[in-house]
Structure formats: structure tokens, C-alpha cells
Amino acid sequence: MGTTKYSVIVAEDERLLLDHLAEKIEACAPDFEVAGKAQTGDEAYRLVKEHNPDLLITDIRMPVMNGIELLKKVYNHCPLTKFIIISGYSDFEYAQSAIRLHVSEYLLKPVDPEELALALGNIRKQYQIEQKAYEDIFNESMTRNSPEQIAATLRDYLVQNYNMDINLNLIAGSMHYSPSYLTKIFQQQYQMSPLKFITQMRLSQAKHYLSHNPELSVKQVSEMIGYQDQGYFSRLFKKNTGVSPLDWRNR
Missing domain, CATH: 3.40.50.2300 (Response regulator)
Structure with missing residues (x-):
């Protein structure tokens, strides 16, 4: 290598x-x-x-x-x-x-x-x-698995760590793949890119917090799902749902 x-x-x-x-x-x-x-x-x-x-x-x-x-x-x-x-x-x-x-x-x-x-x-x-942290999960031995199995392993990891900063380049490198190939096999299996999947996971969890946890501020919700900038989160939320986080909570 x-x-x-x-x-x-x-x-x-x-x-x-x-x-x-x-x-x-x-x-x-x-x-x-x-x-x-x-x-x-x-x-x-x-x-x-x-x-x-x-x-x-x-x-x-x-x-x-x-x-x-x-x-x-x-x-x-x-x-x-x-x-x-x-x-x-x-x-x-x-x-x-x-x-x-x-x-x-x-x-x-x-x-x-x-x-x-x-x-x-x-x-x-x-x-x-x-x-090294990624290699403990994603490593060269995984290349013996089918593309579907690799995509499923990545999906499971994203579900468990959606609110963390995830480096797809390093994950791909751990398996000696290019990031574009890893994205391709994920997209073939789940009809969206890994980054889009992470965004959907985060916004889905944000909707849950906003609807069921009134004690949490919008800033707290933003940080809990992985966005440190509340303004960016609010713009992204409105772009995807048509309403602001506060309007979603108060509907």
C-alpha cells in the first residue's frame, strides 16, 4: 500500500x-x-x-x-x-x-x-x-464479503454513529477501496449516498426530539444529532421539511 x-x-x-x-x-x-x-x-x-x-x-x-x-x-x-x-x-x-x-x-x-x-x-x-479506529471495524478482510454485505455493515455503523463526525475517506481507505466505490455500492443497495443517509437519520431523530422532548432547546437538539451550528441545522431542517424546527414543534 x-x-x-x-x-x-x-x-x-x-x-x-x-x-x-x-x-x-x-x-x-x-x-x-x-x-x-x-x-x-x-x-x-x-x-x-x-x-x-x-x-x-x-x-x-x-x-x-x-x-x-x-x-x-x-x-x-x-x-x-x-x-x-x-x-x-x-x-x-x-x-x-x-x-x-x-x-x-x-x-x-x-x-x-x-x-x-x-x-x-x-x-x-x-x-x-x-x-486505526476505523480499521478495527472496516478492514481489508472485509473485501472478501459481497458488496451487499459491505454496504450493510456500513449502514449499521452509520445508524449507530449518525451523530458523530464520520470520515468516509478513512473508512474506504481501511478496506483499500476508493471513497467513490464505497459510495457506489452503498447507493446501489439503499438508493442514496452515505452522506444523504446520515442527513436523513439526523433529521428523523431531530423530528422525534422536537415532537417528544419539549424540554430540549433547538440548539440542544441540533448538537445532539451532530450539528454544532444551530443556524445551519435550522436552514437544513426547513429545506427538507418546509418548516422551521420551532414550527415543527408547535404544529
Whole structure:
């Protein structure tokens, strides 16, 4: 099996610094591959949605959409993407916000290559730990099972862990499959993608909580089913049901 590769999106508003940072990343950690570079927050978000990267490295002070706003949007769209923030000494308040958003590393400008290598090494270790956890359930021996059995095993895992952050890329890698193949066999069996299945599980449970547990706030329901951002949950709920969580509760 070859070396695991990690995809990276890099965001920095100054083109020269952006190019130098991308070069430093691939020089000090060849297993981290830069999939895209952005000079504005909204451009970075577009690249994240396009590539679903393992890592986003961003300057906090970005035009159009600052780094903290970017992290919030990325966390909602790709909750498994890890973050490294880059900024100056004067951004302590931003740094506090970054910590609340589960940022893995916080680097100061100018970025020291050794500190960058250490930060990337920590990201690598986090993914390796997560990979090992999945390998206890999904492993190469499962490839002897039929596609239907593999899909059923994945479905059972999603039912039991629907409110957790689930990394399909790592699950697929544990079995030496591509994520697209794993999605394909699941979709053939259940007529929806694994991500759609997770969303349906979460919303179904949300409806139950809203209808039967009036003591729970909408924020608490959101967090219990796996969405840390109440606003995102409310928009998703209304998109799928036609009504807000509160309207569902009060109907």
C-alpha cells in the first residue's frame, strides 16, 4: 500500500506569500498535496466545496470573508476537514475564536518551516489515529464479503454513529477501496449516498426530539444529532421539511 496522501487548500491574500507557503508545505511534508490556492475567503470556500480537502490552511485576515467566517462555513460543509490558522501577534481575539472552532494548529507569521513541519506532523498523527479506529471495524478482510454485505455493515455503523463526525475517506481507505466505490455500492443497495443517509437519520431523530422532548432547546437538539451550528441545522431542517424546527414543534 502506498503512502497516504492528504489534500490541502491554502488561503492567503498576498500572492507571493501564498505561493511560498504552498511550496513550503510540499517541501517539508510531501504527503500533503496542495489541491488549490485562494486569495479571498469566498474563493477558498468554493475550493473546499469542490475538493473536500483533508486540511485547510488559512490566514485569519482575508478579504471578502475573513478566516473565522471561512472556518465556520467550512466546518458546516466539511466537518472532518482539519484547520491550521496563520496570523500575526495582534490577532489574539481571533485566535480564541479559532480554538472554539476546533482549529488544530495556530502558526505565527512569518511561517517557520520547522514549525510548519511540526504542525503538519500533528495533523498526520490525528488522521492516523482516526484511521486505526476505523480499521478495527472496516478492514481489508472485509473485501472478501459481497458488496451487499459491505454496504450493510456500513449502514449499521452509520445508524449507530449518525451523530458523530464520520470520515468516509478513512473508512474506504481501511478496506483499500476508493471513497467513490464505497459510495457506489452503498447507493446501489439503499438508493442514496452515505452522506444523504446520515442527513436523513439526523433529521428523523431531530423530528422525534422536537415532537417528544419539549424540554430540549433547538440548539440542544441540533448538537445532539451532530450539528454544532444551530443556524445551519435550522436552514437544513426547513429545506427538507418546509418548516422551521420551532414550527415543527408547535404544529
